[in-house]
Amino acid sequence: MLWGRGGRAPEDPGVAREEEEAVEAAVAVIEEGEEESEETRPTTSQGSHKRKTGPEGLLSKVPRRKRAKDSSGSVYEALFLRGEDSDVQIRALGEEWNLHRIYLCQSGYFASMFSGAWRETTMNTIELQMPDENIDREALHEVLGSLYLDTVLIPPSRVVAILATASLLQLDELIQQCGEVMKETVTAQTVCSYYYSSESYGLQNIRIMCLQWLLDNLMTQHSDELLREVSLDLMKELIASSELLVIEVEMDVYTTLKKWVFLQLHPTWRGPRKALLPDADSWFARSRRESEGTPFLETEQGRAFVPVFQQLRIAYIICDLPSACVIDQDALIPATWLTPVYKEQWLALLQAEQTRELGPMDVHVSDLQGNSMRCGGQLHRDEQHSWRWAGFNFGWDLVVCYANRRIIFRRSALNKSCGLGVSLLWQRKVAFRLRLASLDRAGRAIFRKDTEYQMLSLRKDQELEVVNLEHQDIVFPIYVACNFLYLPGEGHFPE
Numbered sequence: 470m471l472w473g474r475g476g477r478a479p480e481d482p483g484v485a486r487e488e489e490e491a492v493e494a495a496v497a498v499i500e501e502g503e504e505e506s507e508e509t510r511p512t513t514s515q516g517s518h519k520r521k522t523g524p525e526g527l528l529s530k531v532p533r534r535k536r537a538k539d540s541s542g543s544v545y546e547a548l549f550l551r552g553e554d555s556d557v558q559i560r561a562l563g564e565e566w567n568l569h570r571i572y573l574c575q576s577g578y579f580a581s582m583f584s585g586a587w588r589e590t591t592m593n594t595i596e597l598q599m600p601d602e603n604i605d606r607e608a609l610h611e612v613l614g615s616l617y618l619d620t621v622l623i624p625p626s627r628v629v630a631i632l633a634t635a636s637l638l639q640l641d642e643l644i645q646q647c648g649e650v651m652k653e654t655v656t657a658q659t660v661c662s663y664y665y666s667s668e669s670y671g672l673q674n675i676r677i678m679c680l681q682w683l684l685d686n687l688m689t690q691h692s693d694e695l696l697r698e699v700s701l702d703l704m705k706e707l708i709a710s711s712e713l714l715v716i717e718v719e720m721d722v723y724t725t726l727k728k729w730v731f732l733q734l735h736p737t738w739r740g741p742r743k744a745l746l747p748d749a750d751s752w753f754a755r756s757r758r759e760s761e762g763t764p765f766l767e768t769e770q771g772r773a774f775v776p777v778f779q780q781l782r783i784a785y786i787i788c789d790l791p792s793a794c795v796i797d798q799d800a801l802i803p804a805t806w807l808t809p810v811y812k813e814q815w816l817a818l819l820q821a822e823q824t825r826e827l828g829p830m831d832v833h834v835s836d837l838q839g840n841s842m843r844c845g846g847q848l849h850r851d852e853q854h855s856w857r858w859a860g861f862n863f864g865w866d867l868v869v870c871y872a873n874r875r876i877i878f879r880r881s882a883l884n885k886s887c888g889l890g891v892s893l894l895w896q897r898k899v900a901f902r903l904r905l906a907s908l909d910r911a912g913r914a915i916f917r918k919d920t921e922y923q924m925l926s927l928r929k930d931q932e933l934e935v936v937n938l939e940h941q942d943i944v945f946p947i948y949v950a951c952n953f954l955y956l957p958g959e960g961h962f963p964e
Contacts, residue, residue, distance in 0.1 A: 552567025564610070566613055577639030578638040612640065615640070628651060652675070656912065660682050661703070664680065686912040696729045701773065711838040718858050719786050731752055750799075766802060782842070840954065844856075850946070853871065856870075856949070873939075875934050877932050878935055879927075879931070880932075881930065900925075901951065903952075904918070904949075918936060920936060923935075
C-alpha cells in the first residue's frame with residue numbers, strides 16, 4: 470500500500486499565488502507558535518518524569534491542527550527543502566536540515582527534547598546520533614519531510630528503514646502506516662526482515678502475521694533464499710510449533726533442517742534447487758569423516774544448532790525404516806538422543822499389541838501441541854484423493870479421504886499397509902486436529918478452516934466425516950495438515 474506525497478508547484482500564475490499564500494500562512498503559524506512558546510506550562514519529557522518549561526521554554530507539542538495544510542507541496546518545498554525561516558538546524562549522518570521547531574514538535578522525540586531543562590532546548594544546531602543501523606540518510610530525510618506533508622510515500626523496499634526512523638522519532642501515525650504497508654506486501658523476500666523489524670519496534674500484530682506466514686510456507690516454498698534468512702531463534706520457534714504446515718511427514722522437517730544448517734554455514738552457496746540437498750549431504754559426510762565420526766550436533770560447528778534439532782519429533786521419524794536408516798547414516802543426531810526414543814517406541818508397540826488400550830482418553834491440548842504426529846498433503850484440484858502416511862502407527866491404518874467436498878477419516882482393518890498387522894479391537898480412539906489452507910502466489914492465506922483438537926472413536930472399517938466444504942468458497946490447490954496422537958503419552962521424550 471502506497472501513500473502519495475505532495476508534488477511540485479504548478480506553473481499557473483494563479484495557482485502559484487495561492488501557493489505563496491500557503492507558504493505565508495505556514496510562516497505565520499511558525500511565528501504564532503514562537504509567541505506561544507514564551508508561556509509557562511507543564512509538559513511531559515521523554516519517559517515518565519514531568520518537567521515545567523521556564524520563561525523561555527518552548528511548547529512541548531504543537532497540535533497538528535496548527536500545521537499549515539500542504540496539498541500542493543509548496544509548504545514542503547519552501548520550508549523543508551529550502552529551509553525558509555528556519556529556527557533550528559538538524560545534523561545527522563553527514564547531512565544538514567534547516568527546519569522549524571513547530572513542525573518538529575509533532576515528533577514525541579523532538580517535543581521532549583525542546584521542552585524543560587534539556588540542553589537542546591535553546592540550541593540552534595542539534596547533532597543527532599543514530600544508534601540504529603536500519604536508519605539511513607534517505608530514511609531520515611523522508612521522515613523529517615513527512616512532518617511537512619499531509620501524506621507520505623512508503624515503498625515496501627524502504628519500509629523497514631522508515632519504520633526504524635519513525636520509531637526513533639516517536640511518530641505513531643507513521644509507524645502505523647508502515648505496519649499497513651507490511652501487511653500488504655509480505656512475501657518470501659520480505660517476511661524475515663519484516664519479522665525481525667516488528668520484534669525490534671514493537672509491532673506485535675506484524676510479528677504474528679509474519680510468523681504465521683512462515684509456518685504456512687517454510688515447508689512449501691522450497692526457497693534457499695528464505696532458508697538463508699531464517700535465524701536460529703526463529704527456526705527454533707517454527708520447528709517447535711504444531712502449527713507448522715508439514716507436507717508429507719516429520720522426516721521432511723528433518724530434511725529441511727539439513728538444508729537450512731548447510732545454508733547457514735555456507736551463505737554464499739548458489740546452485741539449482743535440486744542440488745541443495747545433495748551438496749548438503751556431501752558436506753555433512755565430509756565433516757563426519759574429518760571429525761572421526763563425531764555426530765555433527767556434538768561438534769563445535771554443530772552445537773549452536775542443538776536447540777533447533779531438539780524441537781524435532783524424532784519418534785515420528787524412526788517409526789519408518791527408510792527414515793531411520795537415513796538418520797543413522799547422516800549421524801547428525803547423537804545416539805544419546807535416539808536410544809531413549811527407540812526404547813519408548815518399543816514399549817509403545819508392546820502396549821498396542823499386548824493390551825486392550827483403546828487410545829488416548831483424557832489428553833491435554835499441550836500434549837497434542839507438543840507431541841502429536843505432524844503430516845499433510847496437497848489437493849491440486851477438486852477430485853477424489855486419499856492419504857496414508859509412512860510409518861508404524863501402532864495398529865492403526867487411518868486413511869484420510871477427500872471426496873465430494875468432504876474430508877473423511879476411515880479406520881481400515883484390511884491389513885493392506887500396516888506391516889505387522891492391524892488392531893482388531895472393536896473400537897480405537899485417536900486425538901486429532903485437521904487444518905485446511907489455500908495460499909495465494911505470495912504465500913498469504915486466502916482460505917482457512919480448522920477443526921481444532923478433537924477426540925474421535927472409530928470402529929473397524931468405520932468412516933466419519935470430519936470436514937464439510939460443500940458450501941465453502943474454496944480455491945485450489947488446498948493444503949491439508951493433520952496432527953494425530955494415537956496412544957496415551959505417545960511422543961513424550963525422556964529428558
